[in-house]
Amino acid sequence: MKLKHILFTSVAVLALGTANADDLKVKITNDISSVTVKHNGKDVTIQRIQDNNNMVNPAFAKTSRNCPPFCINPMSLAPGVETLGEVEVLDYLKKMSDGDNSILVVDSRTPDWVARGTIPGAVNIPWTKLNPAKGADPLSMAEIITGQFGAKETSEENVFDYANAKTLVMFCNGMWCGQSPNNIKNLLKLNYPAEKIKWYRGGMQNWENLGLTTVKP
Numbered sequence: 001m002k003l004k005h006i007l008f009t010s011v012a013v014l015a016l017g018t019a020n021a022d023d024l025k026v027k028i029t030n031d032i033s034s035v036t037v038k039h040n041g042k043d044v045t046i047q048r049i050q051d052n053n054n055m056v057n058p059a060f061a062k063t064s065r066n067c068p069p070f071c072i073n074p075m076s077l078a079p080g081v082e083t084l085g086e087v088e089v090l091d092y093l094k095k096m097s098d099g100d101n102s103i104l105v106v107d108s109r110t111p112d113w114v115a116r117g118t119i120p121g122a123v124n125i126p127w128t129k130l131n132p133a134k135g136a137d138p139l140s141m142a143e144i145i146t147g148q149f150g151a152k153e154t155s156e157e158n159v160f161d162y163a164n165a166k167t168l169v170m171f172c173n174g175m176w177c178g179q180s181p182n183n184i185k186n187l188l189k190l191n192y193p194a195e196k197i198k199w200y201r202g203g204m205q206n207w208e209n210l211g212l213t214t215v216k217p
Helices: 002-016 086-097 138-147 181-188 203-209
Strands: 035-039 042-046 081-084 103-107 166-173 197-200
Touching: 035 086, 081 086, 086 103, 086 166, 086 197, 166 181, 181 197
Parallel strands: 081 197, 103 166, 166 197
Antiparallel strands: 035 042
């Protein structure tokens, strides 16, 4: 409980510089009105839609997709991988935007989904790019792991030094979506440290259901 209090407080302090807590009627939490983050080098303010009559995005209104492949994921995806909620994601986004280069928020969806809107501050690394079964080759995967995730290649093939690798916050379309779980499981197979992988299980479905700001490429 103490840890949650510290997290909520840290995000609140960061957010208060962006908007007074009384400015918006639909806040993120009691203490947080909005959070400003960097997206493609520009400031984007994340807040909730203020229209009390706003309805859920139809893209996320369907309740019954076939399983498989759209099966409900467990709350705990893999040992050591922490599951996050929206406030925790905002905290990582703010830290990253303020210059913490040890964090990367990753939208694991395919570009057609990203084109409909994504979380400000996230970068798109489609699940297919880290999936050998979908044609991802070792060289291109290594380029992502070293070039974007900050790991280092070693003399052994497909073995990486993760000492300075980034903490990855990964998401996709929601608790029924397999795209970020696929990315995470493939990274774990390559021995990416589980403690450096965070999973936003609610993904875009929960983000949009809460009326939080999205951006398009």
